[in-house]
Amino acid sequence: MPAPLSVPGVLLIFIIIFHVEALKPHLLGRHSVRTLRSVRSSSQQRDLFYKTFYFDQQIDHFGFLENGTFKQRYLVNDQHWHKAQGPILFYTGNEGDITWFCNNTGFMWDIAEELGAMLVFAEHRYYGESLPFGNESYSYLNYLTSEQALADFAVLITSLKKTLPRAQNSPVIAIGGSYGGMLAAWLRMKYPNVVIGALASSAPIWQFTDLVPYGDFYKIVTQDFANSGVNCSKNIRRSWTAINNLFSTAEGLQWLSKEFGLCSLLKEEDLYNFKGWLQETWVNLAMVDYPYEANFLQHLPRWPVKVVCKHLQFDTDVPDKQLLYGISQAVRVYYNYTGSAVCLNVSETATRSLGIMGWYYQSCTEMVMPMCTDGVQDMFEPMAWNFQAYSDECYALFGVRPREDWVDTVYGGKNIRSHSNIIFSNGDLDPWRSGGVNESLSDSLIAILIPEGAHHLDLRFNNEYDPQSVLLTRELEVMYFKKWIKQNTSS
Ligand SMILES: *[C@@H]1O[C@H](CO)[C@@H](O)[C@H](O)[C@H]1NC(C)=O
Ligand SMILES: *[C@@H]1O[C@H](CO)[C@@H](O)[C@H](O)[C@H]1NC(C)=O
Ligand SMILES: *[C@@H]1O[C@H](CO)[C@@H](O)[C@H](O)[C@H]1NC(C)=O
Ligand SMILES: *[C@@H]1O[C@H](CO)[C@@H](O)[C@H](O)[C@H]1NC(C)=O
Numbered sequence: 001m002p003a004p005l006s007v008p009g010v011l012l013i014f015i016i017i018f019h020v021e022a023l024k025p026h027l028l029g030r031h032s033v034r035t036l037r038s039v040r041s042s043s044q045q046r047d048l049f050y051k052t053f054y055f056d057q058q059i060d061h062f063g064f065l066e067n068g069t070f071k072q073r074y075l076v077n078d079q080h081w082h083k084a085q086g087p088i089l090f091y092t093g094n095e096g097d098i099t100w101f102c103n104n105t106g107f108m109w110d111i112a113e114e115l116g117a118m119l120v121f122a123e124h125r126y127y128g129e130s131l132p133f134g135n136e137s138y139s140y141l142n143y144l145t146s147e148q149a150l151a152d153f154a155v156l157i158t159s160l161k162k163t164l165p166r167a168q169n170s171p172v173i174a175i176g177g178s179y180g181g182m183l184a185a186w187l188r189m190k191y192p193n194v195v196i197g198a199l200a201s202s203a204p205i206w207q208f209t210d211l212v213p214y215g216d217f218y219k220i221v222t223q224d225f226a227n228s229g230v231n232c233s234k235n236i237r238r239s240w241t242a243i244n245n246l247f248s249t250a251e252g253l254q255w256l257s258k259e260f261g262l263c264s265l266l267k268e269e270d271l272y273n274f275k276g277w278l279q280e281t282w283v284n285l286a287m288v289d290y291p292y293e294a295n296f297l298q299h300l301p302r303w304p305v306k307v308v309c310k311h312l313q314f315d316t317d318v319p320d321k322q323l324l325y326g327i328s329q330a331v332r333v334y335y336n337y338t339g340s341a342v343c344l345n346v347s348e349t350a351t352r353s354l355g356i357m358g359w360y361y362q363s364c365t366e367m368v369m370p371m372c373t374d375g376v377q378d379m380f381e382p383m384a385w386n387f388q389a390y391s392d393e394c395y396a397l398f399g400v401r402p403r404e405d406w407v408d409t410v411y412g413g414k415n416i417r418s419h420s421n422i423i424f425s426n427g428d429l430d431p432w433r434s435g436g437v438n439e440s441l442s443d444s445l446i447a448i449l450i451p452e453g454a455h456h457l458d459l460r461f462n463n464e465y466d467p468q469s470v471l472l473t474r475e476l477e478v479m480y481f482k483k484w485i486k487q488n489t490s491s
């Protein structure tokens with residue numbers, strides 16, 4: 001794994017704000033039965049039945065000299081599909097193994113029966129098994145772009161509708177979370193002839209050059225920790241200096257390695273990596289601060305940030321070692337909740353189902369998401385946004401330089417009002433809401449804010465610990481789906 005980018009390569013992941021709370025009476029009145037019935041008592045992974053298919057996909061949709069094809073993987077479940085009229089819910093796969101996203105998008109499974117829907121989960125090129133050049137794909141990265149991925153989805157959907165018996169008139173709704181949510185929204189914008197609408201959950205389509213304040217992302221992470229325990233964010237803010245201090249002696253390095261249960265002994269030159277690892281750990285925790293025990297990036301307890309903060313509720317002037325002992329216990333909540341970690345590996349922060357290398361490349365080309373920290377309004381070491389340094393690292397890694405303005409140009413930046421039928425949902429706890437569409441832009445470009453929501457909580461299975469706000473959000477989303485379907489099947 002490469003050294004993190006200047007701004008650590010965090011993972012992925014909306015115009016009148018839709019105050020979900022205000023809709024409560026209305027929704028409960030009409031849908032209370034479903035809301036109550038659909039709450040499941042188990043957070044266990046359910047058995048999901050799907051068939052796996054491979055589609056011959058063009059390697060290059062936008063030029064004609066490269067005429068090769070590759071096998072794009074997609075998963076299908078049609079057990080509830082009402083042929084000839086039932087919709088197709090189409091998950092626009094993001095940067096990883098599609099079976100993992102399939103397993104973690106319970107919302108689609110929960111609503112399939114009610115909508116009589118077919119479920120399709122399509123893998124993003126260059127991830128999972130959908131490798132354009134087999135095991136050498138990462139030597140030929142030129143065709144890894146969001147535009148190619150969107151074209152894959154559009155071509156696949158068009159083909160499915162042509163070839164599946166009686167699917168010609170099935171309206172298709174795109175659904176995705178995080179980068180997959182960005183793709184769902186963009187698919188609707190670029191191919192409105194192919195999908196009738198999109199649900200873009202926790203999709204930071206505005207986390208790009210000059211669109212939103214660059215400091216908000218890490219501020220939100222900090223707020224989550226500040227709100228989850230006394231002195232929690234303050235002690236994390238202090239930890240960076242304490243780490244610098246311990247890194248200055250051999251004894252300190254040894255103590256740290258042992259205290260954190262690391263797989264290998266820290267060396268002086270690991271300072272940047274070690275701090276980057278911790279920073280990414282806090283970010284990931286904020287992203288997956290779900291109200292119940294879950295296994296997304298890691299296996300975690302319910303409200304993991306609260307659990308982490310229990311280890312950091314002490315005076316803000318304790319000595320370095322006492323402070324870092326607390327940090328080491330806090331970090332274990334993330335890496336060793338199950339008790340099965342033999343040692344902690346500072347080169348790993350999340351599930352291997354994600355394609356880190358591919359995402360780095362995308363970040364180094366189109367997906368330039370500026371962020372910065374100041375150490376005052378956030379709990380991290382100050383780091384300005386430095387596009388030149390970022391670009392230089394990309395060049396060193398991949399021999400390419402990012403184009404920081406391209407996404408604004410190709411996907412419209414903030415000027416997207418002419419589009420329609422897109423729901424942008426975001427959770428208050430999710431740092432990625434910093435780049436999300438936070439106000440509804442029109443009657444059919446709807447923003448929903450979920451007060452107790454972390455990263456795309458609304459896309460997960462119903463759970464007995466779900467806050468009312470996410471249940472209402474899902475109701476609202478289904479309501480819009482039905483409206484779009486009706487609009488598109490009545491004629
Ligand atoms: C693809 O390109 C090769 C090399 O130019 C050519 O031989 C082949 O006929 C082309 N195949 C198709 C399907 O166009
Ligand atoms: C998805 O869930 C199935 C069981 O339902 C499991 O066999 C599979 O390993 C899971 N895939 C991933 C990538 O977690
Ligand atoms: C790549 O795949 C080919 C054929 O599938 C195989 O012969 C080759 O050894 C593989 N290379 C690597 C580096 O795994
Ligand atoms: C949405 O976010 C922008 C900053 O990105 C902010 O200026 C604006 O006030 C926010 N709107 C609402 C309703 O929170």
Ligand SMILES: *[C@@H]1O[C@H](CO)[C@@H](O)[C@H](O)[C@H]1NC(C)=O
Binds near residue numbers: 230231313314315316
């Ligand atoms: C938080 O830190 C302050 C200042 O050091 C201290 O007075 C207070 O007791 C701490 N709170 C807890 C719960 O440890």
Ligand SMILES: *[C@@H]1O[C@H](CO)[C@@H](O)[C@H](O)[C@H]1NC(C)=O
Binds near residue numbers: 261262344
């Ligand atoms: C993980 O937890 C288990 C059980 O408490 C413990 O034996 C093990 O040492 C822990 N691993 C690390 C790296 O702390």
Ligand SMILES: *[C@@H]1O[C@H](CO)[C@@H](O)[C@H](O)[C@H]1NC(C)=O
Binds near residue numbers: 346348
């Ligand atoms: C740590 O993680 C890296 C990257 O996944 C891996 O290459 C390495 O083998 C791991 N080290 C240990 C001791 O597990």
